[in-house]
Amino acid sequence: MGMDIDMLRCTGCKLCQIVCSVANFGENNPKKSGIRIVSRLFTEARYDVIVCDHCGECIDVCPFAAISLDSGVVTIDPELCTNCGICIDACPKGALFTHPEVGHPIKCTLCGECERLCPRGILGALAASTEGEVAD
């Protein structure tokens, strides 16, 4: 599970970031998002798409057992999380994000909203239920 991303076709529009914040927080705020677009324009003329691939490496490093794997989705339990940041350092993708108003790292919930909206349809195949709804 997780996203299969064709990063070279990303145009850097950040629609994924804004729809993620609306879907998961009910707010317009691309910084409250489980996905990040990073510009590599100056050197490589491209963007990086940074998002959790649900590899689960963060699960074992969490001292508070706040992270679990459920049906292929790595999830943080905000009740158990102390926002210590150990998982952030351990994530091989750098795909756990902090926000001053949120008491736990923000990560992809595999809700599929970004995949559905991505104008280039590059955010890969998610669950079979979303098939046919992918843009592009």
Next chain:
Amino acid sequence: MYGYAGNILRVDLSCSKVSHEPLTEELVHNYIGGRGFGAYYVYKEVPPGADPYGPANKLVIASGPFAGLLLPSGSKTSISAKSPATGIYGDSNVGGHLAGELKYAGIDAVIVGGKAEAPSYLLIDDDKVEIRGAGHLWGLGAIKTEEVLKEELGDEFQIATIGPAGEKGVVFACINHDFGRQAGRCGMGAVMGSKNLKAVAVRGTRSVPVADIDGLKDVSAVMFRELMANPALKVWQDLGLAQVTTWANSIGALPTRNFRQNFYEAVNGLSGELMKETIVVGDKACFACPMATGKLCKASFRGKTVLVEGPEYETTALIGSNCALGSIEEVAFANYVCDELGLDTISAGNVVAFTMECFEKGIITKDDTGGIEAKFGSLDAFCELAHKIAAREGIGDLLAQGVATAAEAWGEESRRIAIHVKGLEWSGYESRGAPSMMLAYMTCDIGAHHNRAWSVTHDIAVGRDVIKGKAAKVVEFQHVRPLFDCLGVCRLQWVELGLPLEHYARLYPVVTGRDDSWEDLLVKSERIWNLTRAFAVREREDFGRKDDWPPGRFYEEPVPDGPLAGFGITEQDLNTLLDEYYELRGWDVNGRPKEETLTRLGLEDVATELREMGRIL
């Protein structure tokens, strides 16, 4: 306040003071945002007669209520000031990611006044606002400056910069943002430079409140669905605005050899298709835009290979066909040169083409150009002139003041081929065969720019020789198109992909919680239009009809070749267009707003001021 961050940030560079003040209900109700905020503050706070390069000029960087939200391309920042190019109100807008970032940092607009003692940049990091030294950035290219600041501060900062041309006060110096997007027009980069302000860097973490988040989701879902389902979207994603070049040529509108022609026989070398085949290496979008019209290109010239965003249509028209360059790769290279120097490609293309024609006609010689063989078709000449302009060396010092000033120095014969209105060089549509488009250029509030009323398709639809009745369409466009600049949203999705205006009308209440109809918003846009006109009338005792007049070339020379060969427009036609336009606007025969018009639009204070000055009857 829904749809807004709720604050204005004031920066006084003379005394290194920054302060936040709350956005007022009155400002939002009357002026919406973006260009509306710019017009309001520039009229209110820049005193008549102020030197555009002086500390009394204000630079207003303003977002709008749609910016930074989940909707198609809420990406537009308007940057306004008294323009050094025209001496009247000027603004220019830029896409990218700055507009939303300002709001995430809790700010709807930044008003910069004064002048810093030494080169500086403004850092906005949520509530932390600092004026920092920019000694290490001064002299660097506009894009290089952005790269250095991104390295220092991090990629999350959205940054606006100027190049050497802005530092040196070139009247067509632009402001760069996001690796090659520009607020190009009216010399806003020169205003920044005059304040010793090299860059503005912004990062914010806040959410932007909206009145009805579910309503926003519903309306934007429909908008995105319609955009994605439009077969034309793929063409825009593939070619971007570069596809316009061959179309403009086919309708006899492509500026060629300093607007002598509107048809370029070598257009195939400049086509969007060729560009995609030969130099495009990637696509690039502004915030939340499915169109991704930005094209990253690699271009080589004389052993140097550069990476550049662009060229888009305007650059290809004014630097390509207007300077008679041979290939899109040459245009892309020239685009890079202008971007790094911080020159608006539209005005730079005009200035160089004007120089080339004067050189061809013998009005100037190599003695004047400092030895440059300023011939049409020469990329070497383009690059050499661009560097001299940015450095203000030799002929560059004169050309840095635009074609109108250069023509004053070079005499009568050059004046009729200096292609500008109000001191702002003409953008990419030659309009001898498009009377409404001609009127749009003549009456555009900032000078000869197309974006306020792009009505050439109206001329094609109702008849290219028809004069009567054309002004109404121009007025209509001059209200609806700048409304997008107030709302902080790109208009391309409406103009090019036919997204209905009704969607934008439905967005306004769900975003802002206000009950204004689209018609109400158009009245506000008309208010702003009259306010920017009032600025010009207040500024100059003799401002009026003569300032809405195009260069002699357009009514003295018929179109020499191409699909519109033999076509022309007469002085009588131009006067008929203006008469009709002034009448519809409620302005007098000299193009000055009547008191009753200003009063109808809620500008009683402005009417009183202008009447007491004897500027209106």
